[in-house]
Amino acid sequence: MNSKPAGFYDAPEGVDVRGRYDDEFSEILTRDALDFVARLQREFREQIRHSMDCRREAQRRYDAGELPGFDPATRLIREGDWVCAPVPPPIANRMVEITGPVERKMVINALNSGAKVFMADFEDALSPSWENLMRGHVNLRDAVNGTISFEDRERNRVYKLNQNTAKLFVRPRGWHLPEAHVLVDGGPVTGCLFDFGLYFFHNYAAFRSNQGQGYGPFFYLPKMEHSREARIWNNVFNRAEQWAAIPSGSIRATVLIETLPAAFQMNEILYELRPHSAGLNCGRWDYIFSYVKTLRAHPDRLLPDRVSVTMTQPFMRSYSDLLIFTCHRRGVHAMGGMAAQIPIRGDADAHASAVDAVRRDKLREVQAGHDGTWAAHPGLIADISKVFSAGLSQRDNLIGAVAREDAAGIGEDDLLERPRGKRTMEGLRLNTRVGIQYMAAWLAGAGSVPLYNLMEDAATAEISRVQNWQWIRYEAELDGQAVKVTVTPELFGRVVEEEMGRIEREVGGEKFRGGMYREACSVFVRQCTSPELDDFLTLDAYNRIVVHHPGAEARL
Structure with missing residues (x-):
């Protein structure tokens, strides 16, 4: 009998798998896959630990009265004329993206939804139980291979992929989250390295045949607060590409700007990721959360009711406009955010009101210069697509067409403007x-x-x-x-x-x-x-x- 907590998973030296054993999970948690994850953990854990220490030190300064701002030490990066690597043709058009957890039926429906991109989410949309995580990796492997199916016995229906599907992006967890079911050298592996490592290991080869271009896999990166965290990701990507012997820059990633400190680091984040960048996204809901968390010691920064904190708030609009200006200046996508409304069944008036709110939000985004946006539900994709299709005017995106030079002067006070509205x-x-x-x-x-x-x-x-x-x-x-x-x-x-x-x-x-x-x-x-x-x-x-x-x- 194997006395190690890893049970019957074939784990390499120094790796303990404490999650439940399952034959299907063992196809993901192979010895080589776990070795790849462990190599990433060992190489980058000290850099990650240092970055988390820096986050805590910055928060101590904010709690002492300091406000976030642009870093004088990186002014030359902000003012420089550099650009990121060209946008890969397979993801040039990202007009509408749908997001959701990595549940099997959801993965099929999202890929079949008519959206240009499906972001499979291991982060905010997933409760990271062992079962959810591992079944998610099985589901994504099958989706990439084109073999995924789901039998709904209650509805007597089998779900399979259509011939044309959305491009698949994967969002691993943030740097701060551990994966407590897998230990490397006695400590929990970093959640994002676990998510990224397993997905990359099992699926990178499928992207080699992407019309001979070698682009992908594609990722979304959450919860960054500083460009040093983007530098770690860029090094992770470099190491993965070297290990897999695929061209440098094959991996592409969009960074969610969803923390207040990151709003002052957009140029620097793109600079660190420039060979691997696929732009930035307005992660509006987490951004609102981060505004409160970052300024928690500032009693003059109380939010109004959350329903009042929309993209029309001056501090939210400035963040969106600056993101568009920054991305287009650097030659990458500026993605809009999520409208949280969903179709309302059984109430035609309420449904019409919800759809109208989504249309207005998306019209604002495309008129501002966003290249694409997020949908919360497949039932809204057609309406959103109409708005963005008209706004793009038969272009794949607005890079090179909308510069937003008027946003060049957005400063610290604009990004920190106090929210307006009632508290009820x-x-x-x-x-x-x-x-x-x-x-x-x-x-x-x-x-x-x-x-x-x-x-x-x-x-x-x-x-x-x-x-x-x-x-x-x-x-x-x-x-x-x-x-x-x-x-x-x-x-x-x-x-x-x-x-x-x-x-x-x-x-x-x-x-x-x-x-x-x-x-x-x-x-x-x-x-x-x-x-x-x-x-x-x-x-x-x-x-x-x-x-x-x-x-x-x-x-x-």
């Missing part, structure tokens, strides 16, 4: 309902959840969490009340109790009692009332979904 009791209640219900779904294994006619993921749940924390921390005064009402722990406690009752009524008593709602409430409330704001809601909850299988009993 209904905003507090909605944050609480959404946060608890999302966390209940996440703990139960679902990372992307439709709630109140919007698609919620970890990013939108984070807004609910940090906004509640901010309002409680600074006793925000609520608008629209007959008498003065401030948000205190006592008021929040009453709101939680009332909203838990509403959730139980909405979902039904049996489902409520059988679900993770009370545990989710405990996690969410603790996070909202903690004296210090934790960096990530899901990082705190992650240990609750880690399940180690230390023995080989399942195979005996």
Whole structure:
């Protein structure tokens, strides 16, 4: 009997696999694949650790009163005339991209959706349980090979890929997240290296035959705060290309600008990734979350109700405009963000209103100069495509056509302008309902959840969490009340109790009692009332979904 915690996975020296053994998973967790992941972990773990230390040091400065800004030391990079590598022809047109978790049926439907790109998400849209992660890698391997299918017995239907499908991008987790089911030299492997390493190892060869151009695989990179993190990714890509003996620059990646510090580092991030860059994306929901988290010690930066924090807010518009200017100056895509609305069945008026809101949002994006955008649901792709197709005027993208020189003067004050709007009791209640219900779904294994006619993921749940924390921390005064009402722990406690009752009524008593709602409430409330704001809601909850299988009993 193998006494190692790795069970029956054929792990190389120094690697322990603590997740449940499964024959199908073992096709992904081969000895060579695990060795590749371990090599990446060993080479880059100290650089990653240093970058995370730098993040914490920067946050200490912000907590002491400093504000983020452009780095004087990299002024020459911002002012230089360099450009990134040319856009690969297979992904020149990214007019509409759909995102979602790596569930089997979702992968098929997204690739068949009519979108130009499907971003398979191991991050915000996925609850990173061992089962979800490993089945996701099996699903992506089968999708790349063209063999993926799904039998829906309830509907008596089999799902398969169409002849023409979306281009596949993969989003690994951020630098801050560990993969606790796999240890390298006694410590958990970095989540993003695990996600990237397994996907690249098993699928890079399929992209060699991409019309003979050798472009791909393609990735989305989340949660960066500084160009030093982009430098690590570029080195990871170089190492992977060298190992696979594929041309330098084959791997391409789009970086989500979804943290406030990264908004001041857009040029520097592109510069570090210039042989591998596929542009930048406005990760608007995480960006709002990061605004609060970064400026958590600044009581003059309270957000209004989250529904008021749209792309028309001056600080959000400046961020979008600067991203377009920066990307087009450097010759790469400037991707728009996610409109969270989803189709509403059974209410024609509400559905029409939701579709109209999406159209208006996408019209604003393409008129501003974005080359493409994100859809939250396949049912919205046709409407979004019409808007962007008209805006692109038969072009693949707006690179070279829209320069946005008017955005060249956007400065630190523009990116840091204070949000405008009201703070209301209904905003507090909605944050609480959404946060608890999302966390209940996440703990139960679902990372992307439709709630109140919007698609919620970890990013939108984070807004609910940090906004509640901010309002409680600074006793925000609520608008629209007959008498003065401030948000205190006592008021929040009453709101939680009332909203838990509403959730139980909405979902039904049996489902409520059988679900993770009370545990989710405990996690969410603790996070909202903690004296210090934790960096990530899901990082705190992650240990609750880690399940180690230390023995080989399942195979005996």
